[in-house]
Each structure stands twice: as C-alpha cells, then as structure tokens.
Amino acid sequence: MAPLTRFATTALLLVASNVFMTFAWYGHLKYKHSALWLAILVSWGIAFFEYCLQVPANRIGHGMMSASQLKVLQEVITFLVFGIFSTYWLNEKLTWHDKMAFVFIVAAAGMGLWKSWDAGKLSP
Numbered sequence: 001m002a003p004l005t006r007f008a009t010t011a012l013l014l015v016a017s018n019v020f021m022t023f024a025w026y027g028h029l030k031y032k033h034s035a036l037w038l039a040i041l042v043s044w045g046i047a048f049f050e051y052c053l054q055v056p057a058n059r060i061g062h063g064m065m066s067a068s069q070l071k072v073l074q075e076v077i078t079f080l081v082f083g084i085f086s087t088y089w090l091n092e093k094l095t096w097h098d099k100m101a102f103v104f105i106v107a108a109a110g111m112g113l114w115k116s117w118d119a120g121k122l123s124p
Contacts, residue, residue, distance in 0.1 A: 003064055010061030014074050017053035018081040020046055026082075029090060065113070072112035079105055 001009070024046035028039035061070050079102050086092045 001060075006060055006064050010057050010065075010070070011073065011077070013053045013057035013060070014077045015081065017050045017057060018074070018077050019085075020050035020053065022078075022081050022085045023089075024050060026085065027089070069112050072109045076106055076109040 024043040027046070028034065028043060031039070058067075058070055061073075065073070083094055083098070083102065087094060
C-alpha cells in the first residue's frame with residue numbers, strides 16, 4: 001500500500017473509531033435518567049465496534065508512523081470528533097479556551113508527525 005494511502009486509511013479508521021468511542025464515553029450524558037448499569041452495558045457494546053476499527057488503524061499505520069505518532073494523530077482526531085459531538089449531540093458550545101487548546105494540540109501533532117514528513121514516509 002502506498003504511504004499516502006496507508007496514512008489516509010489509518011486516519012479514516014481512526015476517525016470512525018473515535019466516533020464510536022465518543023458515543024460510548026459521552027453519549028449516555030444525554031440520557032442521565034437511564035440506569036447506570038444500562039449506560040455501562042450500552043457503552044461496552046458501542047466500544048466493541050471502536051476496537052474493531054482502532055486495532056486495524058494502528059496495525060496499518062505502525063511502521064510508517066511510530067506508536068507515539070499514531071497516538072498524537074489519534075488525539076487530534078479525538079478533539080475534532082469531540083468538538084463536533086459536544087456541539088451537536090450535547091448542545092454545548094466550545095469556548096475560546098477549548099478552541100485555543102485545540103490549536104495547541106494540532107501544533108503539537110504537527111511537531112510529532114514532522115519526522116515522518118521529513119523522512120519521506122508520508123509522501124507519495
């Protein structure tokens with residue numbers, strides 16, 4: 001698989017897995033009237049599908065990126081997915097503090113992935 005295709009596949013799988021995990025971790029907050037044991041059980045069920053996407057993403061991306069670079073990429077995706085989720089599912093507005101934190105995390109991710117770009121691992 002070409003490096004750019006591997007990177008795109010990894011990123012798309014991480015986005016999809018993060019959607020599942022965000023709903024597993026925070027989706028129940030919209031249904032606080034439900035029993036806690038039910039929220040836990042449903043969250044575990046949702047998390048299963050997250051693992052079905054996360055594990056292949058890490059396997060595909062590892063080697064082209066280090067494990068720590070994969071983690072940095074995953075955290076940036078997590079922030080993006082969570083920002084959309086909290087705005088549209090929980091109806092919570094992002095503050096300027098949240099947005100600035102996101103900017104700094106993206107900058108940190110750029111630094112973390114820089115080595116792969118410099119080494120040509122992510123180029124076509």
